[in-house]
Amino acid sequence: MENDVLQQAYDPEAFRRQGHALIDQLADHLSGVMSGMGPVLEYREPTQEWEDWETYLKEGNPADLFPKMLERTTQVHHPRCVGHQVAPPMPLASLAALLSGVQNNGMAIYEMGMAPTAMERLLTDWLCRKAGFGPDARGFLTCGGTLANLTALLAARRARGRDDVWNQGYSARHAVLVSAAAHYCIDRAARIMGMGSQGVILVPVDSEYRMDPAALEVAYTKALEDGLEPIAVVGSAPSTATGSYDPLAALADFSEKHGLWFHIDGAHGGAAFLSEQYRHLVRGLERADSVVIDGHKMMGMPVLTTALLFRNGADSYATFSQQAEYLLGESQEEDWYNLAKRTFECTKISGVFSWFAVWKHYGEGVFAQYLERQYHLAREVAALITDRPEWELACPPDANILCFRYRPEGLDGEATNQLNQALRQAFLEEGRFYVVQTRLKGEVFLRTSLMNPFTRVEDLSALLALAEQQGQAILAKGN
Ligand SMILES: Cc1ncc(COP(=O)(O)O)c(C=O)c1O
Numbered sequence: 001m002e003n004d005v006l007q008q009a010y011d012p013e014a015f016r017r018q019g020h021a022l023i024d025q026l027a028d029h030l031s032g033v034m035s036g037m038g039p040v041l042e043y044r045e046p047t048q049e050w051e052d053w054e055t056y057l058k059e060g061n062p063a064d065l066f067p068k069m070l071e072r073t074t075q076v077h078h079p080r081c082v083g084h085q086v087a088p089p090m091p092l093a094s095l096a097a098l099l100s101g102v103q104n105n106g107m108a109i110y111e112m113g114m115a116p117t118a119m120e121r122l123l124t125d126w127l128c129r130k131a132g133f134g135p136d137a138r139g140f141l142t143c144g145g146t147l148a149n150l151t152a153l154l155a156a157r158r159a160r161g162r163d164d165v166w167n168q169g170y171s172a173r174h175a176v177l178v179s180a181a182a183h184y185c186i187d188r189a190a191r192i193m194g195m196g197s198q199g200v201i202l203v204p205v206d207s208e209y210r211m212d213p214a215a216l217e218v219a220y221t222k223a224l225e226d227g228l229e230p231i232a233v234v235g236s237a238p239s240t241a242t243g244s245y246d247p248l249a250a251l252a253d254f255s256e257k258h259g260l261w262f263h264i265d266g267a268h269g270g271a272a273f274l275s276e277q278y279r280h281l282v283r284g285l286e287r288a289d290s291v292v293i294d295g296h297k298m299m300g301m302p303v304l305t306t307a308l309l310f311r312n313g314a315d316s317y318a319t320f321s322q323q324a325e326y327l328l329g330e331s332q333e334e335d336w337y338n339l340a341k342r343t344f345e346c347t348k349i350s351g352v353f354s355w356f357a358v359w360k361h362y363g364e365g366v367f368a369q370y371l372e373r374q375y376h377l378a379r380e381v382a383a384l385i386t387d388r389p390e391w392e393l394a395c396p397p398d399a400n401i402l403c404f405r406y407r408p409e410g411l412d413g414e415a416t417n418q419l420n421q422a423l424r425q426a427f428l429e430e431g432r433f434y435v436v437q438t439r440l441k442g443e444v445f446l447r448t449s450l451m452n453p454f455t456r457v458e459d460l461s462a463l464l465a466l467a468e469q470q471g472q473a474i475l476a477k478g479n
Pocket of ligand 1: 085143144145146147183185236238239240265266267268294304306
């Protein structure tokens with residue numbers, strides 16, 4: 001190559017040197033962070049962070065870049081990182097992601113991703129079998145639960161809507177029924193699809209934030225009276241805020257009775273079917289028409305890798321098909337390897353490399369063990385919270401998500417909300433724990449997702465102790 005800088009940019013020897021150095025740094029970093037060393041994050045206001053990187057871009061030493069990136073990001077492998085539902089990726093999965101980044105096979109057509117295409121088929125066929133689907137089931141991977149839910153609802157409309165929206169545009173008044181506690185991406189998907197606000201029917205939940213089947217019946221009847229055409233019921237497995245599993249078998253009965261598509265947003269914990277201990281939580285999932293499972297939540301994968309499974313594989317070919325006759329043609333099974341016909345993406349990341357590598361090296365048991373450990377931990381922590389009179393648990397955990405709040409005696413509702421909001425902010429600025437917050441029925445709760453297999457009950461015990469200490473200091477300042 002004539003161009004010097006280009007030559008440097010592609011130099012395999014420089015890659016070898018930088019790669020070895022980076023892997024060493026990452027391994028040291030992981031062992032330190034996983035043993036609980038250092039803060040979980042060092043929070044800075046967005047403008048300050050931006051200015052700092054702007055200065056670095058102008059004046060910084062390139063050799064400092066990787067260490068600086070490690071320092072300036074949130075440590076998801078830290079046992080006290082208990083905020084959002086993002087897995088600390090299994091290191092082997094991260095290595096496979098590096099390989100994907102080097103090979104850059106775009107997967108849109110078979111030759112641009114032969115291995116990942118075959119692996120996707122094996123992985124999703126296995127997930128379909130484990131889900132309890134029959135031999136006609138098929139799936140594929142896509143980039144994130146949000147996109148997967150949208151893809152599934154498009155398939156639902158294609159299969160159950162009376163109008164051919166794909167070809168004719170919108171005149172129907174379709175609607176989907178979903179729990180009021182579902183992730184916002186379902187609402188967004190329905191609106192993107194043109195259903196408008198009336199097309200997203202939020203079904204009330206019970207005291208443990210699970211969709212109430214009796215309320216579903218009422219909401220459905222009302223929708224018909226309002227001239228809407230419900231096409232699908234969406235169950236959460238589990239919901240985001242509290243990790244509550246909807247009663248899937250009851251939703252399956254309801255969907256069958258009314259001829260509706262039954263979709264399950266199992267982005268967080270759909271794969272509970274891999275665990276003997278927790279399989280009961282997804283009873284009825286095997287009757288769903290489509291199921292979403294995020295690898296980057298409860299399966300230890302790097303972001304973003306999501307499986308979308310269809311009980312009747314032919315439905316997955318219908319979503320983006322331009323010609324209806326193609327759907328029923330014999331070619332559909334022959335064409336399983338041209339994945340872009342079934343996904344939003346044209347070019348798509350080979351996220352399956354990570355999933356497949358872990359599956360092959362450690363066996364399927366590693367996924368069940370991870371989920372079981374975290375779900376079990378949540379039950380232990382819940383017991384710890386319930387034992388403390390000044391703490392309130394929003395509901396007993398189904399999964400590994402826990403919402404709770406500090407409520408010292410004598411504080412009214414609004415003062416409790418303010419205190420817990422202040423606590424969350426104090427945690428963020430202090431950096432020893434990463435905790436988030438949510439509002440449930442108008443009340444502010446601290447929210448933790450126990451994603452890390454190195455988090456112990458003692459870590460959560462320390463979190464409660466620190467919250468009490470800070471809470472008392474906040475209250476004392478306010479008086
Ligand atoms: C239940 C549920 N569905 C969907 C999503 C969105 O998934 P993603 O962030 O992979 O797009 C989330 C994210 O937290 C979720 O909890």
